[in-house]
Amino acid sequence: xxxxxxxxxxxxxxxxxxxxxxxxxxxxxxxxxxxxxxxxxxxxxxxxxxxxxxxxxxxxxxxxxxxxxxxxxxxxxxxxxxxxxxxxxxxxxxxxxxxxxxxxxxxxxxxxxxxxxxxxxxxxxxxxxxxxxxxxxxxxxxxxxxxxxxxxxxxxxxxxxxxxxxxxxxxxxxxxxxxxxxxxxxxxxxxxxxxxxxxxxxxxxxxx
Amino acid sequence: xxxxxxxxxxxxxxxxxxxxxxxxxxxxxxxxxxxxxxxxxxxxxxxxxxxxxxxxxxxxxxxxxxxxxxxxxxxxxxxxxxxxxxxxxxxxxxxxxxxxxxxxxxxxxxxxxxxxxxxxxxxxxxxxxxxxxxxxxxxxxxxxxxxxxxxxxxxxxxxxxxxxxxxxxxxxxxxxxxxxxxxxxxxxxxxxxxxxxxxxxxxxxxxx
DNA sequence: TATATACGGTACTCTCTAGTTCCGGATATG
DNA sequence: CATATCCGGAACTAGAGAGTACCGTATATA
Numbered sequence: 001x002x003x004x005x006x007x008x009x010x011x012x013x014x015x016x017x018x019x020x021x022x023x024x025x026x027x028x029x030x031x032x033x034x035x036x037x038x039x040x041x042x043x044x045x046x047x048x049x050x051x052x053x054x055x056x057x058x059x060x061x062x063x064x065x066x067x068x069x070x071x072x073x074x075x076x077x078x079x080x081x082x083x084x085x086x087x088x089x090x091x092x093x094x095x096x097x098x099x100x101x102x103x104x105x106x107x108x109x110x111x112x113x114x115x116x117x118x119x120x121x122x123x124x125x126x127x128x129x130x131x132x133x134x135x136x137x138x139x140x141x142x143x144x145x146x147x148x149x150x151x152x153x154x155x156x157x158x159x160x161x162x163x164x165x166x167x168x169x170x171x172x173x174x175x176x177x178x179x180x181x182x183x184x185x186x187x188x189x190x191x192x193x194x195x196x197x198x199x200x201x202x203x204x205x206x207x208x
Numbered sequence: 209x210x211x212x213x214x215x216x217x218x219x220x221x222x223x224x225x226x227x228x229x230x231x232x233x234x235x236x237x238x239x240x241x242x243x244x245x246x247x248x249x250x251x252x253x254x255x256x257x258x259x260x261x262x263x264x265x266x267x268x269x270x271x272x273x274x275x276x277x278x279x280x281x282x283x284x285x286x287x288x289x290x291x292x293x294x295x296x297x298x299x300x301x302x303x304x305x306x307x308x309x310x311x312x313x314x315x316x317x318x319x320x321x322x323x324x325x326x327x328x329x330x331x332x333x334x335x336x337x338x339x340x341x342x343x344x345x346x347x348x349x350x351x352x353x354x355x356x357x358x359x360x361x362x363x364x365x366x367x368x369x370x371x372x373x374x375x376x377x378x379x380x381x382x383x384x385x386x387x388x389x390x391x392x393x394x395x396x397x398x399x400x401x402x403x404x405x406x407x408x409x410x411x412x413x414x415x416x
Numbered sequence: 417t418a419t420a421t422a423c424g425g426t427a428c429t430c431t432c433t434a435g436t437t438c439c440g441g442a443t444a445t446g
Numbered sequence: 447c448a449t450a451t452c453c454g455g456a457a458c459t460a461g462a463g464a465g466t467a468c469c470g471t472a473t474a475t476a
Binding site for chain 2: 038115131170176178202
C-alpha cells in the first residue's frame with residue numbers, strides 16, 4: 001500500500017503472452033468440430049488435442065462460442081491460392097483444373113465443419129457470416145471468375161445468371177455429402193461438371 | 209404368495225395404453241427439433257409443447273435418440289400425395305405444378321429439421337436412413353417420375369442421368385437455405401427450374 | 417542469475433438435462 | 447359403483463461439461 005515504483009505499475013515483464021500456438025489451437029478446434037459437431041465438442045477435447053491447458057484457451061477466448069467463431073473465421077487462410085488460379089482457355093478446363101486430391105479432402109473437412117454448425121447458423125448471424133466468408137465465398141469467388149471469363153470469351157450466353165451457375169457445383173457436392181451421405185471423388189466431380197454444370201451453363205462445344 | 213386367480217395373473221384391465229396422442233407428441237418433437245436443433249431440444253420442451261407429462265414420453269420411447277428417430281421417421285406421412293401427382297404434359301409444367309405455398313412451408317420445415325440433425329447423421333446410420341427415407345426420398349421419387357416421363361416423351365435426351373437431374377432442385381434449395389441463409393419463394397424456384405434444371409436437362413423447347 | 421509472468425495440468429463449482437420416481441386425478445372396465 | 451391402470455405434473459438423482467482457481471514449472475527479460 002505504500003511505496004511502489006511507478007515503473008512497476010505496469011508489469012515489469014517476464015515473457016510476453018505466447019500467441020504463436022493460437023493457430024494450432026484453432027486448428028484443433030476445427031478438427032474436433034468436424035468430428036463431433038458443435039455440441040459434441042468440449043473445451044477439454046480441444047485443449048487435449050492441441051496439447052494445451054484448458055486455462056490457456058480461456059486466457060485467449062472468453063467462451064466456447066467465441067472460440068468456435070474465431071476458429072471458423074480463421075479457416076479462410078489455408079484454402080485457395082488466388083494468385084495461381086488455372087486459366088486453361090475453356091470453362092471446362094478451368095473447372096477440371098480445380099479438382100485436386102488435396103482440394104477434395106479440404107472440401108470434405110469444410111463440409112463436416114459446416115454440418116457441425118448448420119443448426120447454430122439459423123440462430124447466430126455472426127457465426128453464419130463467418131461461415132459464409134470462410135467456407136462458401138472463397139470457392140464462389142473462384143467460380144465467378146471462371147464463368148465471367150467464359151462469358152467474355154463468348155463460351156456461354158451473355159445473359160447467363162452467373163450467381164446461380166456458381167452455386168450448382170457447391171450445392172451438388174454439399175447435397176451429396178450431407179444429405180445423401182455419399183463421399184465425393186474425382187469421377188463424381190467430373191460427371192457433375194459434364195452432365196450438370198456445363199449443360200446448365202449452355203456451353204456450346206460438345207464436351208468429351 | 210398363496211392364492212391368486214389365474215385370471216388375475218394378467219392384469220384384469222383398466223384402460224388400455226393411450227397411443228392416440230403419439231402423433232401430437234412426435235409432431236411437437238419435430239417442431240422443437242426444427243427450432244432448436246437436436247442438442248438444444250430437451251424432453252421437457254417436447255412434453256410441454258405436446259401438453260404431456262415427461263413420464264408419458266418415457267413410457268413410449270426409451271430415450272431421447274429413439275424419440276427423435278421415431279419423430280423423423282414419421283414425418284414421411286404428411287408430405288406428397290402420390291395419387292394426385294400433376295401430369296401437365298411438359299417437364300416444366302410438372303415441375304412448376306409442384307410449387308405450392310404449402311409445399312414451400314413444408315419444405316422449409318423439413319430443411320430446418322435436417323439442419324438440426326445433420327451433424328448426427330455422419331455418426332448415426334439409423335438416423336441417417338430415417339432422414340433420407342422421410343426427407344429426401346419422397347421428393348426424389350416425384351422428380352424421378354417427372355424426368356422419366358419427359359424422357360419417354362422425347363422431351364429430354366434418352367441418355368440423360370436422371371438421378372443427377374433429380375438432385376439439382378433439392379440441392380439448390382438446400383444450399384440456398386442452409387448455407388446462404390436465403391429463404392425460398394416461388395420466384396426462386398421458378399428461376400431455378402428455368403435457368404438451371406431445364407437447361408441442364410437439355411430441354412429443347414425454349415422456356416418462357 | 418534473479419524474477420515476473422505465462423505455461424500445462426488438475427481439481428473444483430455450478431448449471432443444465434437425461435432419465436426415474438412418485439403422486440393425485442381421470443377413466444374405462446366389470 | 448369399485449378398481450386397476452394410465453394420465454399430467456412435480457420432485458428428485460446422476461452425470462457431463464462450461465468456466466474458474468490454483469499449482470509447480472519453464473522461460474524470456476534484465
